Amino acid sequence: MLSSNSYLGLCTDTRLKEAARKAVEMYGTGAGGSRLISGTSPIHRELEAQVAFFKGAGAALIFSSGYMANAGVISSVADKNWVIYSDRLNHASIIDGCRLSGARTVVYGHGDVNDLENKIRRYPSKQGLIVTDALFSVDGDLAPLPALVATARRHGLLLMVDEAHATGVLGKNGGGAAELFGIKDGIDISTGTFSKALASEGGFVAGSAALIDYLVNTARSFIFSTAMPPAGAAVSLAALDIVRTEPQRRSTLMEHAAWLRDSLGRAGFDVANHPTQIVSLILGEPRTATTFSDRLMERGIFVAAIRPPTVPAGTSRLRISLMATHTRDDLEFAVSEITAVGRELGVIGREKVST
Numbered sequence: 001m002l003s004s005n006s007y008l009g010l011c012t013d014t015r016l017k018e019a020a021r022k023a024v025e026m027y028g029t030g031a032g033g034s035r036l037i038s039g040t041s042p043i044h045r046e047l048e049a050q051v052a053f054f055k056g057a058g059a060a061l062i063f064s065s066g067y068m069a070n071a072g073v074i075s076s077v078a079d080k081n082w083v084i085y086s087d088r089l090n091h092a093s094i095i096d097g098c099r100l101s102g103a104r105t106v107v108y109g110h111g112d113v114n115d116l117e118n119k120i121r122r123y124p125s126k127q128g129l130i131v132t133d134a135l136f137s138v139d140g141d142l143a144p145l146p147a148l149v150a151t152a153r154r155h156g157l158l159l160m161v162d163e164a165h166a167t168g169v170l171g172k173n174g175g176g177a178a179e180l181f182g183i184k185d186g187i188d189i190s191t192g193t194f195s196k197a198l199a200s201e202g203g204f205v206a207g208s209a210a211l212i213d214y215l216v217n218t219a220r221s222f223i224f225s226t227a228m229p230p231a232g233a234a235v236s237l238a239a240l241d242i243v244r245t246e247p248q249r250r251s252t253l254m255e256h257a258a259w260l261r262d263s264l265g266r267a268g269f270d271v272a273n274h275p276t277q278i279v280s281l282i283l284g285e286p287r288t289a290t291t292f293s294d295r296l297m298e299r300g301i302f303v304a305a306i307r308p309p310t311v312p313a314g315t316s317r318l319r320i321s322l323m324a325t326h327t328r329d330d331l332e333f334a335v336s337e338i339t340a341v342g343r344e345l346g347v348i349g350r351e352k353v354s355t
């Protein structure tokens with residue numbers, strides 16, 4: 001499995017399964033109501049306290065999904081008098097949040113702080129928000145967060161970062177890209193999901209106590225939706241505990257990624273070089289990518305092909321995502337099969353003889 005977002009390999013962890021079982025025994029299955037009516041259990045509050053602590057923020061709020069967190073937060077914070085500056089490759093949930101807000105949305109070039117500066121000058125705002133993914137899931141690259149913090153400060157704008165793919169993975173304590181760059185204090189609004197490295201379900205936002213208070217009273221995807229099941233909260237709590245106590249999962253994951261990049265690069269593939277757990281193998285035409293993916297499946301390897309409109313024309317690819325629970329044997333097998341298929345399809349030269 002080279003296409004899972006369960007980056008730390010926790011979806012099958014016995015401790016998480018046990019946490020879910022216990023919570024079902026204690027609280028039952030569904031939450032039975034929205035958070036502001038009857039759906040709040042002590043475990044929801046405990047999870048919010050832990051997320052705030054984990055992110056080094058004043059407070060946190062949980063949603064039923066990461067999509068709902070982004071859509072709810074942006075549409076609450078901004079209105080038609082605002083300008084939102086949004087990276088061209090931001091996740092759909094951010095785009096939808098911008099639409100829902102009614103704000104003027106100005107898209108800047110992917111990771112391009114110069115373009116962002118130009119756009120801010122061209123479309124100035126009294127109230128504005130810069131929003132970006134932290135780790136872009138298709139290429140596996142990182143947003144230039146330190147420069148974005150400086151730009152936000154210079155122009156008096158809020159900065160919101162979606163750490164969906166970075167939470168639990170990047171940074172010394174798994175806090176995400178903001179922790180990796182050492183600029184946690186420069187982020188006004190940090191969102192993320194429990195559904196990727198944390199192997200659970202649900203989304204969150206961390207920020208100042210005033211922001212969270214405001215969201216509790218205005219974020220429609222929080223107010224008008226049933227609370228996440230208590231068992232989901234229990235799994236998220238157990239996963240955060242593992243993130244804290246087992247940093248070796250993060251280092252193993254990054255070693256895997258570096259090794260895989262290096263090996264595929266040496267085999268002749270066009271591999272983008274980013275310091276993350278996502279390895280994007282650019283192949284070009286959509287047919288090449290889908291055929292490549294099918295042939296790998298026949299050989300026992302699952303890797304999804306990503307094609308337009310998800311990526312620009314001519315950059316169809318295999319998106320490989322690694323897990324801490326992969327073994328070096330798994331990866332060696334992957335490299336030999338990917339190399340074999342690459343030769344079959346003429347993506348890489350045939351001259352090197354397979355070992």
Ligand SMILES: *Cc1c(COP(=O)(O)O)cnc(C)c1O
Nearest residue numbers: 065066067091093164193195202
């Ligand atoms: C997956 C993802 C989300 C949505 O999270 P869910 O919990 O799956 O709804 C939001 N933003 C980004 C960048 C994502 O990759």
